[in-house]
Amino acid sequence: MRCSICGAKLKKEEGDICVNCYKEYQEEEELKKDVNEQLRIKRKYSISYEILKYMEIIVIFLLTIVVLLLSGKIFETVLLIGISLIILGFLFFIDKRIAIGTLAIFYEKKVTYTFKFLFFNVKKTIKYSDISDVRVFQTHRQKKFGYGDLCIYGKGIIPGSSFINGFQIKNIENVLDALVEVGKIVELEKKQK
Numbered sequence: 001m002r003c004s005i006c007g008a009k010l011k012k013e014e015g016d017i018c019v020n021c022y023k024e025y026q027e028e029e030e031l032k033k034d035v036n037e038q039l040r041i042k043r044k045y046s047i048s049y050e051i052l053k054y055m056e057i058i059v060i061f062l063l064t065i066v067v068l069l070l071s072g073k074i075f076e077t078v079l080l081i082g083i084s085l086i087i088l089g090f091l092f093f094i095d096k097r098i099a100i101g102t103l104a105i106f107y108e109k110k111v112t113y114t115f116k117f118l119f120f121n122v123k124k125t126i127k128y129s130d131i132s133d134v135r136v137f138q139t140h141r142q143k144k145f146g147y148g149d150l151c152i153y154g155k156g157i158i159p160g161s162s163f164i165n166g167f168q169i170k171n172i173e174n175v176l177d178a179l180v181e182v183g184k185i186v187e188l189e190k191k192q193k
């Protein structure tokens with residue numbers, strides 16, 4: 001007889017599936033029962049941060065508009081104002097949609113990550129026992145707002161290289177507090193000992 005899931009040879013005393021697959025099945029069932037929410041983390045969207053983020057583009061638009069206006073080109077000025085508003089509106093809109101579609105929910109033993117944007121629809125569930133590290137990255141602009149990117153690394157992945165076994169949420173509000181809370185829930189200290 002062979003295991004009906006992985007195909008491994010079965011010993012006589014085993015049933016339809018092997019010990020390993022049974023363990024995995026039990027773990028999955030155990031995870032499904034874990035519905036006690038501890039923490040929700042979202043990507044933050046704010047107009048003031050968006051303005052800072054796209055500062056260079058805004059400055060270039062403004063300077064060009066001023067130059068056009070001073071040289072008396074009224075039609076070009078109005079046209080450029082229109083184009084500027086459309087481009088910035090589009091950039092802001094995309095960031096807003098991404099923020100709405102991004103969410104991590106931390107339960108007692110697992111975290112679920114969802115990302116929905118256009119045709120992307122990612123959903124991941126990661127056991128805390130499979131998390132190897134949690135880190136925060138902040139740019140200067142993010143620091144001004146207390147924002148940062150929270151990165152959850154799965155085991156077997158070199159931090160910074162890939163998120164295949166983990167995920168990243170950008171622009172989290174009060175990110176350093178969030179990091180402490182996530183560290184407690186995931187019990188990161190225990191792992192690092």
Ligand SMILES: [Zn+2]
Nearest residue numbers: 003006018021
């Ligand atoms: Zn098996």
